[in-house]
Amino acid sequence: MARTFHTVGVVGLGTMGAGIAEVFARAGLSVIGVEVDAAALERGRDNLRRSTERAVARGRMTPGERDDILARVGFTGALADLRDADLVVEAIPEVMDYKRALFADLDRVCRPDAVLATNTSSLSVTAIAAFTSRPGQVVGMHFFNPAPVMRLVEVVGTVVTEDGLTADVAELARRVGKTPVTVGDRAGFVVNRLLLGYLNHAVTLLERGVAAKDDIDTAMKTGAGLPMGPFTLLDLIGLDVSHEICEVLFQETRDRVHAPAPLLRELVTAGLLGRKSGRGFHDHA
Ligand code: CAA
Numbered sequence: 384m385a386r387t388f389h390t391v392g393v394v395g396l397g398t399m400g401a402g403i404a405e406v407f408a409r410a411g412l413s414v415i416g417v418e419v420d421a422a423a424l425e426r427g428r429d430n431l432r433r434s435t436e437r438a439v440a441r442g443r444m445t446p447g448e449r450d451d452i453l454a455r456v457g458f459t460g461a462l463a464d465l466r467d468a469d470l471v472v473e474a475i476p477e478v479m480d481y482k483r484a485l486f487a488d489l490d491r492v493c494r495p496d497a498v499l500a501t502n503t504s505s506l507s508v509t510a511i512a513a514f515t516s517r518p519g520q521v522v523g524m525h526f527f528n529p530a531p532v533m534r535l536v537e538v539v540g541t542v543v544t545e546d547g548l549t550a551d552v553a554e555l556a557r558r559v560g561k562t563p564v565t566v567g568d569r570a571g572f573v574v575n576r577l578l579l580g581y582l583n584h585a586v587t588l589l590e591r592g593v594a595a596k597d598d599i600d601t602a603m604k605t606g607a608g609l610p611m612g613p614f615t616l617l618d619l620i621g622l623d624v625s626h627e628i629c630e631v632l633f634q635e636t637r638d639r640v641h642a643p644a645p646l647l648r649e650l651v652t653a654g655l656l657g658r659k660s661g662r663g664f665h666d667h668a
Contacts, residue, residue, distance in 0.1 A: 396427025402530025
């Protein structure tokens with residue numbers, strides 16, 4: 384019988400987690416947002432408030448709908464509050480040791496039949512599943528930034544995923560207004576495998592002095608019909624996240640297109656991470 388999901392937990396309320404919580408709440412599900420860092424929890428709450436406020440201001444949502452959405456999301460610092468969740472989506476930083484600790488904890492606090500999903504963009508879902516006693520109930524549910532706007536969700540199954548689970552998760556993605564594609568557990572899945580090589584290559588072109596960054600952005604936006612040029616997009620994704628994905632892809636593929644461009648690494652080392660830090664390739668202050 385197909386699984387249905389009513390209450391969803393989202394762990395980690397950074398850019399992606401806050402956006403994912405909003406997606407579920409907008410679609411009428413109850414959401415429990417968990418963030419251990421108190422300041423990050425407040426930022427997550429603010430994100431949701433600002434995003435729904437913007438929708439009201441643009442006439443895309445009534446004040447009543449906004450209030451209903453806000454009422455559907457609970458914020459907490461305690462993982463134990465996930466005890467009634469049907470599904471938990473993890474959106475914490477891409478560090479395997481953090482995932483290991485979190486999934487072991489989730490395995491303890493969540494109902495035995497709950498599904499555990501990771502929003503990882505490049506780490507192995509199979510390895511994450513192996514941190515639990517229920518690897519068959521662990522999937523990847525990879526959203527794109529900004530999560531409330533981008534329609535795709537990559538649903539990642541592994542060799543041990545229970546029959547029918549990826550189909551049920553894909554159905555949930557449809558229910559919350561997304562377009563799911565089912566993909567195998569290979570580094571970068573589909574989008575990042577193709578996209579990050581291109582973005583990294585754009586940094587190499589800049590390093591080689593082929594063109595200025597604004598001109599490369601303009602060229603790809605107006606010549607290739609993309610919504611954003613590569614440097615604007617790198618700033619949106621986050622240079623640290625982009626660098627990390629390139630590293631993982633390079634380890635797996637050994638394809639030089641994924642070897643992180645030195646300039647990308649330098650900007651990350653300097654703390655210029657893109658929109659979230661106020662400056663990356665472009666200034667966002
Ligand atoms: N959060 C919520 N809503 C947002 C938003 C955000 N961060 N940014 C924009 N929006 C909304 C706006 O409110 C607006 O909504 P309405 O139409 O309801 O008013 C809508 O999106 C369009 O926004 P704008 O008019 O301001 O700007 P735009 O038309 O340039 O669109 C964009 C912005 C949707 C981000 C578009 O530029 C775009 O699609 N860019 C490419 C993004 C992309 O490729 N993302 C994937 C990155 S890869 C990834 O995420 C995977 C990974 O693992 C790293």
